Amino acid sequence: MPRYTTLICTAVRCQSTAASPSIPAQGTPEDDYNDGTDHTRFPPLENLPPRAASMPSPPPSRALESAKLAALHARLALPEKLPLQTLARALVDASADPNPDFNNSTLAFVGQSLIHYHVGEYLMCRYPRLPMDILYAAMKGYAGPTTLHHVARSWGIEHAAAPGGEVDPGLLQFSMHKPGDAITGFGYQRAELKYLRKYHWRHSISSRIVFDNDFGEIVDPEAERNTLRRRADTQYGDEYTRSLAERAYANCARAVVGALYTHAGRESAKAFVRAHILSRHLNLSQLFAFKKPTKELSLLCAREDFEPPIARLISETGRLSRTPVFVVGIFSGKDKLGEAAGPSLEHARVKAAMNALKSWYLYSPGEHVRVPSDMFTEGAKPWEPAYIDMGEIIGR
Template sequence: MKRLQLGRWSGQLLCPRTRPCCLRQQQQQQVYQRLHVASSIRSQSTSSAAEINYEDGQESETLAEIDLDGPIPEFPSPLPEAALHSAKLAALHARLSLPQKLPLQTMARTLVDSTADPNVDFNNATLAQLGGNLMSYYVSEYLICKYPRIPMTVLFAAAYAYNGPKTLQIIGKEWGVETAAAPGSEVDPGLLQFSKMKPGTHIPGFGQGQTRPNAHHQSNRRGVSSRVVYDDEFGDTIPNKTTTHDNVQTTELAYANFVRAVVGSVYAHAGREAAKTFVKQHILSRHLDISQLFVFKWPVRDLARLCAREDWEHPVARMLSETGRRSRTPVYVVGIFSGSDKLGEGSGPNLVEARIRASVAALKSWYLYSPGNQVRVPSDMESENAVPWEPVHIDIGEIV
């Protein structure tokens, strides 16, 4: 499998000084020199001839030409050099057991949202895009390979439960990341920085900013196929960037972009294996009861169609046991049988309810078939000395 070329995505992250420095980078170098070497310059008469050489080979003005007594310019986010002196950032790096290849400067960049600093060279927009795609890929292949018969709507719900914005916000808070009151250059680099949504801001509702062609049609219907083609990886409508107001961000999305940026930075600095291991440890390791995500409207009919499609005998409900028939709280246990095979079992206060619950149990046992927790996924073939690939089970599709 061909390896992805990340030159355009992470090149400016891995080598931020390999091209001519922009004005802001020069200002940051000046501020850094002003804060750290001002005392030595004033105490040495020969220090005025010293020069600053950037990594791209360009020579800057001499230290004597820098106005050491002038006001320090304000930036939307902290300087990259401040990350080396942040105790919060070093503790977060150690708490997550991140690889040593990931520098603190990049870790500080993951905490700067695009609403706090619009410059893509200093915010986490590109890293969040990269990390979000990686997380969606690893979560999707895990769910599809582990539950090959899972319906599409349940797959959307499970993916949202694993790496949706609400879950990523919980993960970010569990990591001990706190938010800054307002972004700025004086903020500790270990705090999450973003422009918070102002009270009373109008939030676009359904039908605004969608990418589907019939978004404004009165008879707009969002079927499963339409959600797969036009919507995001969770089956939700994709908002238009023009619907943002005053360049603000909610706390939920800011935390989600931060977690995605951390995954992207691990991939950019430590490689694919480290990023995949990080996703397994922090995302896929969380417990999710997928059986609670199913909602059946006509379970008895769906079970009959399943038996007809698989060429089984028609399902028949049989009462297995009962208790308290003449009391206020009777309980009936009903089993669904196809020939001599019992497909499901359920209990209820009456025979109709028990039959429905037994049909739901039979449908869940069919949809939740799994080859096991150690099932292989396609990304395992990217590692060196990988075992030859064995095709996973692919189901013919949903019942209805």
């Protein structure tokens, strides 16, 4: 389907090679890559199609000739159904090519929705008692931009120094200078956004469930755009340009998932997310921070009709020395809820209470817990309702 780009009004760009014969002949079919190089003395490494260099991103027809792209396709074990042209499109950032028919913004949107859905359902079914703020942090740990950047780097994707029609389609392309019209963020923008910034209004965790993005962060497109506009006047190689690269890599990883879903279907995309994103190890117990753990634990015991928690000294050594160790356990009735060692009685008691709370919050029905999307498969066993906890102990 031919579309006119915004940048090049004269050229006609096609998304598929099947449509290419309909391109009207435009003058000479000579290469327009004229930077003064003597092509007889320095012959080009590959024969570029006509007008390739004047395009913002490589034409899709060149995807079939790229060794890097084929290698990436094979390395990720992508199915045959996913053509190389779509994979090439997943590597073009919106800052490189503003035309949404040729960049990866639409694929990235599909991909991020799928990734967030699968990560969210996995975390909710696997750890049904996680507090909301820990759930948000875990979501960001699994599917956040930094993680996806690392995932895309681990796939062996390299980026081009500058985007253009003449670069290898197997390289990730993004611009350091043009902001592009990329989708800056996904989520619900609050109506009172201006006052949140101006008067530092609080935005509670429960309101973040409805508003804001999937990580519980405020969606502020104007601030995002302002950071993107700074692109024009920055030097290469500082922290800011590195963040731009991270952003492009993360969008690329999302776009690959979106492309897989588009061509190979739901199950392939789910298996891909499981293999590349959910297989990563995130220690959830390190995400917790408490303010009054002993009070929270006694409230928990009162709520669940357990006996009130009592701290008992299990063992100790070197009480009168410089480095004593006390092992304190928190008991409710005859059951031990948590245990910790610390250099003072108070320290060990607080730590034991924190461990007890963590073991409450990190309850898991099992390692291979079923998730709602398992029901989409043919011949799935009847759904057993997942465990749903009654809620958090104290508001945070």
